[in-house]
Amino acid sequence: MWGHAVRIGTRSSAPGTTATTVPNSGRDGLFGRDDELRLITELIEGGAESGGGLLLRGDAGIGKSSLLIAAVTVSTSMGREVLRTTGVEAEAELPFAGLHQLLRPLMAAVDHLPITQRRALLTAFGADDGPPPEPFMIALAALNLITEAAGRRPVVIVADDVHWLDRSTHEVLAFVIRRISADPVVLVGAIRTGHDGPLLHAGAPLIELSGLPDAAARQLVAVTAADLPPAGRERIVREGLGNPLALVELPIAWRAIADPSTGPPRHLPLTARLERAFGGRLAALPRLTRDALLVAAVDQSEDLAEILAATSLLAGAEVTTHAWTPAVEAGLVRLDESRVTFRHPLVRSGIVQAETLPRRQAANAALAAVLDGEPYRRSWHRAQSIVGPDDEVADDLEATHRIPLSRGAVAAAIWSLQRSAQLTTDEATRGHRLLLAAEHAFGAGRADLVERLVAEAGGCALSALDRARLEWLREILNDGVPGDARRILELCDLARRCERTGDRELALKLLHGAALRAWWAPAGRAAQDAVVATANGLPGVGDNPWYLAAIAVAHPTQEGPAAAAALARVVPDEVTDPYALFLYGMAAHAIGHSESAVAFLGRAERRLRDSGRLGLLSQVLTMQVMDRMELGDWEQARTAVEEARHLAADTGQAIWDTGSLVNNAMVLSLSGDLDQARSMADRVEQAAGSRRLNNLLACARLARGFCDLRSGRPADAYGHFRRMFDPAEPAFHESERIHAVAPLAEAARGAGLEEEARLVLAGFEGVARHVPVPALHIHLEYARAVLAPDEDAAEPLFKAALSRDLTGWPWHRARLELAYGSWLRRRRRTTASRSPLRTARAVFERIGATSWADQAASELRAAGERPAVTGQPGRDLLTAQELQVARLAAAGLSNREIGQQLYLSPRTVGSILYRLFPKLGISSRTQLATRLGAATPR
Template identity: 45%
Template structure:
């Protein structure tokens, strides 16, 4: 039947099919029965006629708790092609889908481990992109609101990365349903109700010759819903009169329920089994129906349901014509009938333990430890396949069926811990609340107390929570549980980064840490000390970091938090080293939740060192991944670093835009590191624009404990910028007072960042008779790996010499500064050095943008990897892109840089790096 009143939607879908690769796809959303499936089917027909390959999956409510059920349905027809995937991707995909990996020797019984959802996503992306190399591909995901969470996360991952691939994704979603697909870059297509004129046309086509009164009543009841217009006439007939007040979906369900009730008893039984089954397999439906009836059931048993237009039979499948019909069938049955149907299905699924467990659970009215244990085993299997959401659901249901408070509490807390890991805060809070209502052991009380601290490092919590965590860690440690005490203490230490609990709380945390039976060189203790006491424990932390640097690369998660610890103590060079070591491992493991944290540290430290070639792509990727993985404060931090980079480059408008965006993210919860970096970016922009009063006022905020931009560690690492602003704004007396407050910190820590800043400040603020000695001493210090700071010192020394009328001497320092800043791409500082050189009587050629600045941050990251010799496929694995998308980017990059080969690209970037 043709679609009435959908010309606009059909035109949009036709354009999508005509030009694959221009848009990732569409998300068709609307109320039940509005015609979403009809539009998707029309797109499938058009795509098939155009030569597309089509892959489909349909969400089923009963399958929501089966990990990757939707993805299995989508990829099963092309599963054999997964053999060509890289080993890590292939193993992850086969594990997720529960398929044997033919490339792994049968003798290799090693557990491949839990596959990351993102690694499964990359495997799926690679598989689809490879399939689309021969001919365009259409992927259709219907009823996405009922797809399992792991599967829909993979589809959202793919949608964000299709880019220029000849792959089109069409998904249908019920109105007002939440789904990761809403934020996956798909073009939304809202399907509304039909106008009165079009509705009358539809009704006339399905029920011609209706009496005017009946027609008016049906049009009123259907209210422009196409499914209602086609299904209600059979129920209402020619009877006129006032319509019911039930919601439309309920009226339709009643219509279908009455149709079900009119079926013969055997057909009703078979239909009930089919509705409750998690599969569309006719064989499974008939086998379970046979158990209920006590005799073999043949396909003909469903013929009355087919004639009633409730289901359709295909090649081995039984499909409900609409989800509302599937929902209506159990509603027409008694509780006892539903329980017996579930038990019959469980009896036929002995080779499928997960589905069997859920059917047994649905048939269980009270506590049953054996069923609870089956569900717990199903949760373990879901975890091994990477289905965290499915594992949480299984454990929660197992808790409901547990016999005794102990098993129930254990399962609730385990489910809550998994919910925390997957970022499902509402679920975790509810599960912890239910667990706390039970009689918990001291160990479980402690677990319940610290579990929720895993969200956003406690940014949104009240700062009074930090001393509570300190007390909890102390009590848990006193009971002899060092490991959970360390985890609790780690959560408290992270809060000292994002918030400011005060010196008393910091001392209490250190006291607990010192009493833990852990060696001083334990990476966790090094990191905790860095977060809690970056100056008092600075020497010990730096010693620990330098010792641990030799093992960098062994454990990416350890490297990640050690990089962040190095940032706290001003060891930006070590921070870059640790975070750079962490990133490849996190990528390989598909841990995209942790990767933006490592990248943000790498970008922040790189920017402070002047290494923009590293900082630019790292900050951009950190922002993109933080947004994708739902980490708003890491996104804000990455955006603030991007603002800092823009200020260093002299792009003041972009710096302001990015700083404003980061500030909006951070202000609501006072995320101090974000606000501090925002003020640094604004201060740098104000300095290069000559707004010295604004620069000093903004940067001074970092040192005011009452200001939300105050951050204990970061405040000490902008001394040079603050001094520069103070001198230019005529606030030298104020700056000297600040220096007197910072000098004691220098006596307690060997922090390079702090000492470099203080040496600069002492020289710039010194009286004339002492300045030269201090400048010379500052330049003689070891600045290996700190080129931007060396350039800043040469610039300040050259400026001082020129103002002392020692013009010839000044030129060498100013020239060196210009060359350093040009090489680093610090355009704002380069221009300042040029102005000073002109004042010293030496002209400088204008600096044009170097090759790296002609590229977007994303392109720069790809270009650097290509220059290192990585293939397109290897670059794609690093950046979670398809190799075809990488190739498309390189085709854009080469003309921008005026190169024609990877060898030319490598030579160009190598020359710039030198």
């Protein structure tokens, strides 16, 4: 979501417009920016209590950097700690360059971080040789370093030229800004118009900077062009368009031209004219100074020694710091003992534009020659020093792409592979490198980039194996029509060919993609059988997670027994790979083994939290929702939905896709937010209906049915559930209909449609005899008792259902006890009815099933018992995040430990606990476990 945009500043001379001069570090004043300075000052002042951010967006030279300098001045005067980073165009592919610059003042405290975070950050900076860190573990380490510093005094982060920060740093800043609301940390950033990036979508307010008002522009020109005639100054005001940099630099260009009466050239855009104005000063500079400026302009570093060494190679003679004196005097650069910095980014680009291509290539080649100790940067500059194919450089780029990958900088690795492909002469090798880049892009959540890379690779003469890999990448992008039996058969054929070439893993991935098509939409029995037959034809698959997920998802009823037997042999605690756990959980979910699904997915969740793989964590949380609802763990289902949405934002995955919507609809329908649940179900049906995605349509009907049950409309609820059992209906789904068996029976009893419901469910009885699906048997046992046509037959059926071990299924057991207690009361066995009704009510209240709890209380009153008030005041007022934090605190975790699990700062955790205590009517964390009254997290 874009940050809220506020447009400030106009070139009209509106009455009442005032301009003030505010000192800054430049030679000129800061004119006409009162409103912007006020907003920045208010943000910094408020940052002593809570965090936030503000982004400035505008054209080059509009004054963004000057406002940031003012922010630094204000921050320093208030005693804030200022952390600064500036994007550099040449460093955009240098992983974590901006983050290293930002955190340099805090690195002395890195030893105080948890070991996994410390290793991740040091590896990202190349100071440790640990395993490749997850990007979000690096981001969490950065967050904790910053918030720990803020515990000593408030912190102000100042980020200039954000559009040129390397992608990895940009993503860390977006991660941080989403999590500092409770910390004394503020971020003020500047980004150029026309650029995008993660920080723009992180929710911070956005100020659109336009040109200075005319009065302020004239004040500025009166200072910068005092020696020019009035007509000349007025023309500069007109041509400068209120751009402060233009109003400073155009007078210098004006003075430099032979005929001042003509003024600066007008046929170029303002930015190009400014670049030309800076670049135009090169001609008057000595040759060695020009060489030094060119090397600095194409370098990824501001290191003076490195630039001088490369300049000496370019010039063919030793170059010393004296070469910089004319550039400093011309106002192009600033020089200190170890660094060279350009006065403005347009100086850098103006120098590059002014030089010829061969000169730019020579400068890059000189830099590559002095970077023997930095293979990634060396290969980067070698790639910039040539035009056209060069297999030696291409091979070097492919070899060195693993360096940024090992530091968690996926974007830099992708760039290396893309550039390597551009320089490769062999078409098959070029396609292979593009596909490798696409796989990395998919892992980073860059679906847009994957699509582009796959399309480009598709035009290459690929090997048979790479052609299959391309098809798999298209599948994981959901390219094509779910269902599509023809495509499923093609994928099966590809899988067989992959097996023959020895790539069994790719074969299984292709079959998994084919199975998902059959899951999402009808594909026909022949397609389902083909997936299973192909998978079973692969030798040595055994308990392979890809294999089990493929057969279970493709044909859940037929393959349920085989998949269940294989899953029983796998011990979740012995599996270390989170993706394997995810696939096992998927298989268990597909065949209705909810307890097994939660066991696998819960362990995957813990492993992913520990390693910082938040993209997959979002998917794992989403997949748990239905099974946790079945198991009566509604709180965890609610928090999983909410956290998955937030993580989807962090990882660039779609937040409002139909899968997230339908999970939200089901959770809300059970928790009582019926209007919102129905609204989400409407959106699911609109999105999924045209493609007949019957899995999602079935879940939408389930949500609607629960809404009507809670609203006291059993006949309407029955209609929604009934559609899930009719093969002619779009909402029919082989696996999802299991979840509607008990609700259908409950609705039928309320609507007087027991006989019809028995006919609907009759077909399931045969399935249940040969399919060991716990959820199906539990649902059917409830339905048999509730729908029993013979009064004498009902009680044995209730007792048989209650004799099952339902320890892990509290919601279902409580529903059985409610139905049995109600049946007993209607038979005037009031004394016997009270015990199951009491138990049912207590369980419903504990899990948050308020409408069922109300039914149980009503039945108890009808049985002559006044129910005691046993609810948990305030618990229903907690947000999903507050509930998640409360449960972890109740389990004894410290604020720091909770923050590590939920990717929050410890101070944010403390703030959440401070807010939730009054809601629960408690004053300390020691009271949490008693007040929550439910099992603490795993």
